[in-house]
Structures are given as C-alpha cells and as structure tokens.
Amino acid sequence: MSRPPVIAITAGEPAGIGPELVLRLAEAPGASRRVVIADRTLLAERARLLGLPLTLADYRREAAPAPGTLEVLHVPLAAPSRPGVLDAANGRYVLATLVAAIAGCMAGEFAAMVTAPVHKGVINDAGVPFSGHTEYLAEQTHTPRVVMMLVGGGMRVALATTHLPLRAVPDALTPALLSEVLQILHADLVGKFGIAAPRILVAGLNPHAGEGGHLGREEIEVIEPVLATLRAGGMHLIGPLPADTLFNPDKLAQADAVLAMYHDQGLPVLKHASFGQGVNVTLGLPIVRTSVDHGTALDLAGSGRADPGSLFEALALAETLAARHAAPGPAR
Numbered sequence: 001m002s003r004p005p006v007i008a009i010t011a012g013e014p015a016g017i018g019p020e021l022v023l024r025l026a027e028a029p030g031a032s033r034r035v036v037i038a039d040r041t042l043l044a045e046r047a048r049l050l051g052l053p054l055t056l057a058d059y060r061r062e063a064a065p066a067p068g069t070l071e072v073l074h075v076p077l078a079a080p081s082r083p084g085v086l087d088a089a090n091g092r093y094v095l096a097t098l099v100a101a102i103a104g105c106m107a108g109e110f111a112a113m114v115t116a117p118v119h120k121g122v123i124n125d126a127g128v129p130f131s132g133h134t135e136y137l138a139e140q141t142h143t144p145r146v147v148m149m150l151v152g153g154g155m156r157v158a159l160a161t162t163h164l165p166l167r168a169v170p171d172a173l174t175p176a177l178l179s180e181v182l183q184i185l186h187a188d189l190v191g192k193f194g195i196a197a198p199r200i201l202v203a204g205l206n207p208h209a210g211e212g213g214h215l216g217r218e219e220i221e222v223i224e225p226v227l228a229t230l231r232a233g234g235m236h237l238i239g240p241l242p243a244d245t246l247f248n249p250d251k252l253a254q255a256d257a258v259l260a261m262y263h264d265q266g267l268p269v270l271k272h273a274s275f276g277q278g279v280n281v282t283l284g285l286p287i288v289r290t291s292v293d294h295g296t297a298l299d300l301a302g303s304g305r306a307d308p309g310s311l312f313e314a315l316a317l318a319e320t321l322a323a324r325h326a327a328p329g330p331a332r
C-alpha cells in the first residue's frame with residue numbers, strides 16, 4: 001500500500017491563533033499525514049488552555065503515527081509565549097519553523113507545506129527584514145519570481161505586486177514584472193489547477209483604467225503593451241479593465257482568474273466573499289505551499305473562538321496540489 005503524503009504545517013506566530021488552529025487539524029478531512037512544525041510545549045499548553053483532548057507525538061519520518069496523535073516536529077521557542085502578547089525574541093523561531101518546512105519540501109520528505117499566519121511586524125522587530133511568506137519562500141528556494149494568488153468565493157485572485165507600500169506600486173509595475181507574473185499565473189493555472197486554456201481578467205492600475213490616459217498612463221505605457229505581446233503568444237487575457245467593475249459577476253463568469261495590480265485592489269473583494277474559507281497559494285515555486293486567508297488575530301488568541309475553516313481549506317488544496325505535483329497529468 002502506498003504511504004500517504006506527508007504535509008508540513010507551520011504553526012506561525014506563537015502569540016497568535018496559529019497554534020490553536022493547528023491543534024484542530026485532527027478534525028480536518030483528508031488522507032494526508034500531517035506534521036505540525038512548532039514548539040511542542042507551546043502546543044501542549046494551548047491544548048490544555050483550550051481543553052482540547054489531544055496526544056502530541058514527536059514526528060519520526062519512518063514511524064507511522066499512533067492513531068489519534070498529532071505529530072510535531074519540534075522547533076524550540078526562544079522565550080515562553082502568551083496568547084495575544086507579541087515578543088520579538090520569538091521572531092527567529094517563526095522563521096526556523098519555515099526553514100524546516102521548506103527544507104523538508106525541497107528534499108521531498110514533505111509533499112507540501114501549509115502555513116498558519118505569521119506577524120510580519122514582530123519579525124522585523126527581531127531585526128530580520130521580512131515582508132511575508134511569499135517573498136521569504138522565493139528567497140529561500142532561490143526562485144526569482146513568485147506570484148501570490150488567493151482562492152475563495154468562486155474566485156482566483158492573483159496579485160502583480162504583494163507587500164510593498166502603496167506609494168511604491170506604480171514604480172514596481174514594470175513591463176518585465178507584469179510579463180513574468182502573467183506567465184507564472186498562466187503556467188500554474190494550467191499545471192497546478194488543470195485549466196487547459198486559462199482566461200485571465202487583468203485590472204488596470206488607475207481609476208477607470210486610466211480613462212484613456214487622463215487619469216494615469218500605466219495602462220497605456222505598461223499594461224496594454226505587455227498584454228498585446230502575451231496575447232500574440234497565445235494567452236487569453238482580458239483587459240486592462242477598470243477594477244471597480246471587474247469583479248461583477250458577469251465579468252467573473254468570463255474568466256478563470258483575475259490579476260489585480262496590488263494587494264488591496266484584489267484581496268478585499270475576495271475576503272469579503274470568502275473570509276475564513278479562502279486559501280492563499282504561492283505560484284511559481286518548486287514546492288507546494290498554501291496558507292490561510294487571515295492573519296494572527298491577536299485579539300482572539302487563546303479564546304478558542306478562531307475559525308479553523310481557512311486552515312482546513314488550505315490543507316485540502318495542498319493535498320490536491322501535492323497529488324498533481326507528484327504525478328502531473330493531462331490538463332482537463
């Protein structure tokens with residue numbers, strides 16, 4: 001009998017809701033073997049705090065877990081952590097959990113990694129420049145370009161730019177960046193999502209997609225030329241469209257994915273439609289990585305009220321993508 005794929009789940013910021021959400025994985029459907037990467041004492045304390053009856057077992061690659069146990073690959077905290085209270089002393093612990101997951105995926109020991117939320121600010125406070133998992137995964141796997149895409153509410157929304165100040169967005173939107181992002185998005189819609197000929201709606205940057213150049217020239221000077229070149233190569237690209245009406249149901253029905261130009265152009269729409277059930281997937285990586293659609297929710301940490309729905313969806317998508325990654329099949 002073939003062994004189930006092993007999926008690594010990083011528990012994220014120790015003061016946030018990540019540790020208590022990963023404790024709920026025993027309830028998640030699916031056939032994978034799940035290994036949580038975190039401090040085992042932290043998990044045991046959160047389980048006790050929330051009254052979750054749970055047996056933690058150290059992960060051993062060759063030994064199948066006993067039924068009813070949650071396997072843990074132990075990474076030690078630098079300092080004890082209290083729910084809701086950030087401590088920069090643990091910033092490097094969070095990164096160490098990611099490094100362990102990435103190494104296991106790159107070595108083929110893990111079929112995929114799923115990430116619970118990290119707190120970007122406290123990692124920077126720890127002295128490590130960090131803008132998000134997406135950028136960190138690109139750096140750690142030596143991948144020059146990756147693309148963030150969220151899936152939820154019947155939509156797939158990818159971002160041309162990710163975690164950068166709004167003021168920096170127009171300068172970041174170069175023809176090279178846009179072209180690479182669209183090629184990665186197209187390739188992974190085919191290869192990871194099994195869509196043979198993806199149709200992509202592309203948002204403009206400016207109000208009314210620039211109003212013919214009267215409200216900004218990025219559409220004319222950057223977006224339209226890139227779309228024209230890629231269309232000539234066979235891609236089905238619609239746009240640039242005004243972002244305020246691009247998400248109307250009649251437009252979405254014409255496409256398999258949307259490319260938004262920046263984080264808060266695309267994500268509020270998707271999160272409004274599916275918060276708590278959405279999944280963040282990193283495209284363009286040599287490994288499979290999915291994540292939750294929410295943050296550390298420090299206000300809920302330790303309360304037991306955090307919804308594990310997005311983590312369960314992220315695990316389910318990781319299982320699907322890992323199966324395709326292991327045995328790429330013909331597109332539907």
Ligand SMILES: NC(=O)C1=CN([C@@H]2O[C@H](COP(=O)(O)OP(=O)(O)OC[C@H]3O[C@@H](n4cnc5c(N)ncnc54)[C@H](O)[C@@H]3O)[C@@H](O)[C@H]2O)C=CC1
Nearest residue numbers: 116117118119120121291292294295296297299300306307
């Ligand atoms: N995948 C990741 O690592 C992500 C990390 N973040 C980080 O999280 C930190 C906090 O970000 P915020 O903007 O405050 O967003 P947030 O998602 O942590 O919180 C926004 C609101 O949603 C609620 N919420 C979040 N998750 C929930 C859940 N599972 N169940 C029920 N309610 C939930 C919170 O209580 C809060 O009211 C930031 O440092 C941010 O960078 C944000 C998004 C994703």
Ligand SMILES: NCC(=O)COP(=O)(O)O
Nearest residue numbers: 132133134135267280291
């Ligand atoms: N809004 C998505 C987000 O901030 C998560 O980003 P990442 O940590 O997955 O790069």
